[in-house]
Amino acid sequence: MEKRLGTQFITLQQNCSQYIKKLSRNKHFRGLKIYLFILALVVGIIVTPIGDSISGTLNKLPTNTYKVATKPSYKTSWIGNTFGGSKWVQIQMAGMYVSPEGKVYINSHWDEAGREVGIYQNGDVIGKFDDLHGWGRLGGMAITGNQQYLYIAMQQGHEGKPEDDYPPKGTTWYCVRRYDLSGKPAPFTGGRGWDKSMLIINSENEVTGLATIGKELYVSDLASNRVRVFNTDTMQELRSFSVTKPGAIAIDRQNNVWVIQNHQNQAKIVRYSPQGQQLAQITDVAKPTAIAFNPQGQLLVADNSQNQQILIYKVADKPVKIGNFGDKGGIYSNIRGQVKDSKLYGITGVGTDKAGNIYVSNNGFNNTGADLRKFTPAGKLQWRLLGLQFLDNADADPDSDGKDVFTKNEHFVMDYSKNSGKEWTYKAYTLDKFRYPDDGRLHTTPTAAFVRRLSGKRLMYLSSEMMAERLLIYRFDGEIAVPCGIFGKNHLKWPPNQPKDGSWLWRDINGDGAIQSNEYKTLGAEDGSVWGWEVDSKGDIWQAAEAGYIKHYPYQKLDKNGCPIYGQGTGEKIPMPAPFKTLTRIKYIPQQDVMYLGGYTTERPNVDGDWGLVGTEIVRYDNWSKKKTLRWRIALPYNPNTDPKLHIKSMDVAGDRVFAVASKKAEVYVYQASTGKQLQILTPGAEVAGESGWVDVPYGIRAFRRSNGEYLVFVEENAKGKVMMYRLPG
Template sequence: MRNRLTPQFGKIYQKLHQYIRNLAHTGKLRKLKFINFILLIGIGIIFAAIGTTTDWATSKTPVTSYKTSWIGNTFGGGDKWVQNNIEAMYVAPNGKVYTNSIWDEAGREAGIYQDGDVIGALKDTHGWGRVGGKAITANSKYVYIAMQQGSVGQIDKDYPSEGTKWYCVRRYDLAGEPAPFTAGRGWDKSMLIVSNQNAVTGLAITDKELYVSDAADNRVRVYNTDTMKEIRSFNVARPRGMTVDGKGNLWIIQSKVGNSPAKIVHYSPTGKQLPAEITDIVEPSAIALDHQGRLLIADNGPRQQMLTYNIQDQPTQVATFGSQGGVYGGVPGEVKDLKLYGLTGVGTDTTGNIYINSNGFNTSGTDLRKFSPSGKLVWQLLGLIFVDNADADPKTDGIDLFTKQEQFLMDYSKPAGKQWTYKAYTVNPFKYPQDPRLHTSPDGTWVRRIQGKPFVFLTDMYESFLQIYRFNPEKDGKIAIPAGMFVGTRGGGGQSIKGDWPPYQPEKGEWIWRDRNGNGLFEKNEYDQSEDYPFIGGWWVDNQGDVWKTLRTHDGIGIRHYPLQGLDDHGNPIYTYSSMQKQKTPSFFTDLRRVEYIPETDTMYLSGFTVDHPPVGDDTKVVGSEIARFDNWSQGNSNPRWRVVIPHDTTGKREVLTASMSVAGDYVFAVTVKTAEVYVYNAKTGDFVINFKPGPEVANESGWIDIPYGIRAFRRANGEYLVFVEENWKAKVIVYRWRPENNS
């Protein structure tokens, strides 16, 4: 009887409680208080008598279990995660890999890895105006990293003055603790200021001398590794990464400028330019010496390989490593052991094992690999996700997942964190150099099937655009091809996107771009232009491919509907301003934020701030204070079936905010900003059902939800729900798996 009675009394309570909430809207507060008191006392007595639990009092559905998993990072969190975007690395003789990033959300700008594991970090690289950089090296005593120190208003504690930045080399011991020196700067005296103008772009070392590329001054500076005093300097145009060979001479990457190509130049330790140089590499991005004294150079051009040069006399290329064309060889975009992409680091240890880091393009994420001397993959460490979320391909029932740059294949029979396989990197900068992902920072992903074909839609943190990608497996493999883009009107007038990209964009107003000739380039005759209210509130792509947009407007007409007009001859979705429909905002919304329309049931879900629950301050990225459901929307119904108040700020302290919402199947999901807690509501009634919180699989932790579309839900054919939540703090997406009990 216990199991049967609990849900039944729960239903009675929920109906009565809804009645109380309705009374509250009429202002009959005294009646509300009295009825609520009698209701609670009565039900409490009944359930005390029959010995049942009152779990239903906070959840209509009996509390059911959910599982926490993740994708995109080798490790789940806690003390172990792979950092964002390794920009440089140094491989020690014993196989320890020291790395440097400009930014890691969780504070590991400089990590230490060995044997496929995270074994440490260089400390104190994050916060108080500090970030990492693009160079790192080490000797038998110390590790040296390029870094940046900004002002924090504490000159008395040896921070830069206001408006000033120090571009530094910071010294650490091999365990990762800062190693101060007599003339050191900064609060702990471990920083060497190299420039106030430009970042340190390269580091190389012998036991006694540290070589530093000062690109701002076109010089290489030489310091004593113990005292950190400058010994000498010499001119080198545009110096970048460098290494020291067995004779003590320097090999320096000289970056390209204008019509001058990049090349590798050769200098003596005292600054004399030597005759040998390497000029046949399109884009050298990293350089090191291998265990045999040969030069290793990462070519980040179309070949996407590591090149090996014998430098005993005239440099001669003797080997290549990695597949020709990298990830774009074979099936373009398909991830394989020897397919590299976006190389930022190369090196070997004393036994000849090879280490290569790939970052993708436009800071796509870390892919650090170790290979045996024969070229077999030994281990791979991934930290792929930053300010991003995932969505499921509806045709494959959640087996194929997409983020803004990656495709993952799921096997849900495996343990948490082991269910995903990194299958594809979907950006090709060589074939599609105007891909918006190379010029903007999208972060919210929808996967849709239109006429059976897959499409990916992306928006950004401030909802200023919506990007559209198609696929052509026969010609482009796994690559997502730029197909279209919506861009809103810029506040203050002028071009919607400042700068040289995209070419030919309208001089003012908003626009829709469609790749009319299928080449992925923005061309003059490919824009549809309009002018509309510039204050954007939210995007949505429904299951039929229609695009919806909300405007945070107060004129009462804040919903835009762009019905899909079909696919063109190249497979691009067609949207036009002439077919756009304007729809009224329901009157109780004062600031409309999100829209999700379900065409199969003609159901509309809207969120925003309301007359009853107005905003406190202006949090531009949040959902608002209420979510409402409307039935028969296409018939003009603006009376909500239900309204639910969600966690929102009422104090001005911004401690309680809801970042994102997503509707799937029978439930509405929302996630809070700071606690990253998922609230689940019944889509039929609006009643609260259950909370999800990060489980032990991810160390019970999450960063803040930073993006408007930081949650995405998907119902599988077996009734299980997959709920994807942004977790950029430690470079992953959290995946909740939940199978609710029948509560109809």
């Protein structure tokens, strides 16, 4: 049976309608046929003229032909995931169960490539659970097991027929689903769903906790404020007892049940008898997210507050804290943001094996940084697995010659003498949740970084959302990227107190990284048609609007706090130059006064009506500030009649190269910037099993030329938690 996603669930813990639109275009999202039908209505006969271009003209080749020699002289590499090929570390980690033998099972709501539940052991990926990525099925935030079965919290949407035992339209089942130890669904008498392996708990809220002991399965039913107990073999309910806002569960040697409760901003961990009698409680943990017992019978508590530690309690009588694990303050201890073996961040799971080894899952903040670690009982790191990137791309610090590379949340240090996939070292996590809660990375979904040096200072700009709705601006304080500005093209739900009408700019005038109402400036009329954003090497900001104009905001200087100032009265509209009918992308090289624009022309219109793309042509203009002399036109690969469609999603320019990447197969087309001549096509190499996910974000390609002439080409790889990196000789 073909798998279909068919859901409009998770948006990375946000109300992010743009992400749902993204899912409708995802290669795994084939259940909502109406999306594909609408896109197909206007598809016509497409001509795909690709070839060499000369100044002011466009060469024409026969219909549907493409002739260019692909040069093999490049290397494929990647950043941000421990594995680069058929193996990968999932992009979210919401709950964890560790077996006595040291197998680690990680549950999550979503993984783009289908590892909603991953299985890990000895620092390796050894499997995943079946049948959670399609037909409205998603993972969840709790998981447990025994010697025969594994039990996961999951969701079932209405994407199948009710007669095949799917919920009716508008209803979601929040379930416990039973699996065998290999990751195959394990049906049972009375089970629900298409394969009879699901136990429906409610249709209102997620299952928030699971634990087993003997033949009993304990389930936190948040909707009914109860802990419910089921037989692990028959899955029949045995009893239940009242618990307000029950969360994660752990069971001690005496069969007592420990439950995390988060109610009215107050957290506690309460001990109950197996029948539900309250016995004791722990109230000194600020934000408990996970609990587990070690072989000594001590309770391990993940504290996801500013402590970012695992707390250890002796619980034989009255619970007493006897120790902790991990640096106090986690990733923000000592040098804030700097990565260290013992610094945790965004803790979602803790567990031990029968030897007492400690396992910790981290998920960053706002689902940013899947990070699984195993420690010895004494606290020495044994292995670490990373799945850091999603809807993300990388850019190099121009003053580092490519040594320092940044994604939206991470700082990597590169050593290009090493083999593919080994060049990067994870140096820092640049988001500071506790010091800067107004950071746009906590409230939106940034998708790509522009790293620039202005007045000698490093700054980072982030394109935000898949619809390119905002441009977030950051200055650096050590390793932490401090929010200091936002360009908004229209009125949005976030941030608060923004102008109700028009486009706008927020600048952090007082330098505290917080957004105050007196720090906004209205820039002009609202225009949601702006897709093109550019931050040139001098710090000027450019916008290209589908409505048919360009806006330019010149950089003036850094203020006393290091935030860039864009002056009052700037942002004049520049008319769209010929031959364009629609503008979608923009790239300006101030040292050469050269402008590159992407969009649609009369000769090559947007035939199928698809959106968010570069268009059908890239045009170079010389002497832009005075004469705007058209030098050449590149006819981009374009064929919406193929399956998958051939569209160009992103473009960039570095040195004497223009790079354009296709959205579906992620091929990178390389052109000579001086002539427009096509040079080669880059495709994923054997180092990554010859595969890539889609390029889903408007700035899914970044290019950088090192001093030795080598080109680094970073490409979004949205399927398996990494950024692709191609290395081309100069």
